[in-house]
Amino acid sequence: MSAQTRSSEPVRLARADADLVRRDELLPGLATLLDPAAFLEALSRDLPDANPVAAEPLYLRYKPGTNCLVEYRVRAAGGREALLYAKTYGLDAASKLKKALRKPGVPGAFGVGRLVWEDRKTVVSFFPNDDRLEQLRGLTDEGKTRRLLGHVLPECPELREGRLAALRYKPERRYVARLTGTGGQGAALKLYTPGGYAQAERNALAFSETFKSTGPLRVARVLGRAEREGAIAFEWADGEPFEKTPTAGAAEKVGAALAELHAQGTRDLKYTTRQEEISSLNALAGAVSYTLPELLDGFYTLAARLSAQLLRERPLAVPIHGDFYDEQVLISASHVTILDLDRATLGDPATDLGNFAARLEYDALEGDLPGDLAANLEASLIAGYGGAGGDVLPEKVRLYKAVGLFRLAPEPFRSRRDGWAEKTGRILSRAAEVLEEGA
Structure with missing residues (x-):
């Protein structure tokens, strides 16, 4: 030091x-x-x-x-x-x-x-020093690692003796690792802050115990958890990330799997009210406007328009992912696994469709995905969803696509993209255009 x-x-x-x-x-x-x-x-x-x-x-x-x-x-x-x-x-x-x-x-x-x-x-x-993920430091010590895994997975001796490989880390928020057991078995281990663990546990249990892997949908079961360690272990999910196989066929499968998720009947999730949705839009407008004061009027104006449109929609209480986009799914020949349900809630199913479409649009704006391919994938996602029995209302999907783009406005700044200010302005403009398309 x-x-x-x-x-x-x-x-x-x-x-x-x-x-x-x-x-x-x-x-x-x-x-x-x-x-x-x-x-x-x-x-x-x-x-x-x-x-x-x-x-x-x-x-x-x-x-x-x-x-x-x-x-x-x-x-x-x-x-x-x-x-x-x-x-x-x-x-x-x-x-x-x-x-x-x-x-x-x-x-x-x-x-x-x-x-x-x-x-x-x-x-x-x-790393591994983290002020809010204090359990991370124990992963540098073999004995402490074994004790942590023993508390999380008391009934899985082959995994308790396994080896960890880091996958994702967000400082002071969450750490995800792949755990490979002595016999080749796999699991995903997630470490949370004390504040993040409670919701993650509630959502994980709701999806793992209440939701079923039906049709094309697979949901990873919880294998073990330990509140004191802030840790949850999930089944390992095989498959290719959607972002590596962005085809119309894959998007249709994702839509069908999402329809299965929305059709299941758990009520063991928090309900997101319209007022909470609107409050989050206003809070985001304030945060982005501080970084770019010249866009203050544009962000608050669009937040008000989105809020007014949301208030005209009938509230729904369907189990939704809450943060659904391409990195949250794995594609295999027979099924689609939906990952990272930490932010799952009861709400409007168009939220997930619109958010996925917004992320495709964002990738196109960033030059990471051709614009025509993004549009094709969005159409295929919606077709797969409707084909599997999901209720598709195009105007509502457009609304939530505009909301999703609005929520992505801070992303260039957060991810330290070159030219982040100009990119933020483009996202704001495109979100307004999408909303106009549904007018």
């Missing part, structure tokens, strides 16, 4: 980032975190022996005036990589830095657990 004081260095920020830094004077480390070159320079001074040569921002979470978290992948000269996140604090910085100085953590890939930059009110945490 290191705690040093240094003067501020010049940074090479894009205009939108520089404007944001000027407005948010309560976060002294914001300029460094938003500039990979400046972040790398600061890291190199504290870790000369590691010789880091490249820093790639992966993910950002920002609360104006309160904190900003940026996850980085850092590569050293010899090819060694470290996953870490840096978090700069505002008015509560003193207590946060004091805590970090008391808890140096376990050594990460570069031999340190945490760095504290007092002048920037910033803490850098190297």
Whole structure:
């Protein structure tokens, strides 16, 4: 661990980032975190022996005036990589830095657990050190790993002795790993924060125990869970991610599987009210408008139009995924597995169709998917859904597609895309166009 004081260095920020830094004077480390070159320079001074040569921002979470978290992948000269996140604090910085100085953590890939930059009110945490996923640190110790797996999977000895391989990590939110048992059996292990575990457990049990794998749909069963460890283990699901096989046939299968999911009758999920939907749109408009004040009128105007349209729709209480898009499905020859039901709720089934279509549209706007293919996949998804008995109302799907695009507006900023400000504006414009198409 290191705690040093240094003067501020010049940074090479894009205009939108520089404007944001000027407005948010309560976060002294914001300029460094938003500039990979400046972040790398600061890291190199504290870790000369590691010789880091490249820093790639992966993910950002920002609360104006309160904190900003940026996850980085850092590569050293010899090819060694470290996953870490840096978090700069505002008015509560003193207590946060004091805590970090008391808890140096376990050594990460570069031999340190945490760095504290007092002048920037910033803490850098190297994986597996995480302030809210404290159980992660135990995965570096064989004995602690066995104990955790023993608590989660008491009736699966072959998995308890298995090996973990990281799949996804979102700092201070969630960690997902593949667990391979001694006999080749597989499971997915998810670690949650204390606050995230309760909803994840409730939803996992609702889908695992109440929902059935019928027709083309497969839902991974819960194999074990442990509240104290904040961990849930699921069956391993085989198949190819949809994003690797984006064909009309695959999209039809996904639509059919989604119809099966919506047709099942659990009531053991939280109901999302219209007011909650509307409140979330207004909150998002406020957050995006802070990063891009020039778009304030556009975001609040569209939020109001979307809200008015939602209020005209009859509320429904159907079990829905709640965050449905291409990365949440695996395709095999005989079935489709729907993943990541942590945000499942009771609501309008058009939410899932519209959100999937919005993500296709977003990928097209980003240049990651041809526009005509995105439109074809959307049509095939809806055809598969209707063909399997799902109730398709095109105007409602368009509404939720516009809502989905609106919710994706912060994504270029969060994922640190080049030209994120212009891309955010394009998403806003396209969401408004989609809503007009249904008028």
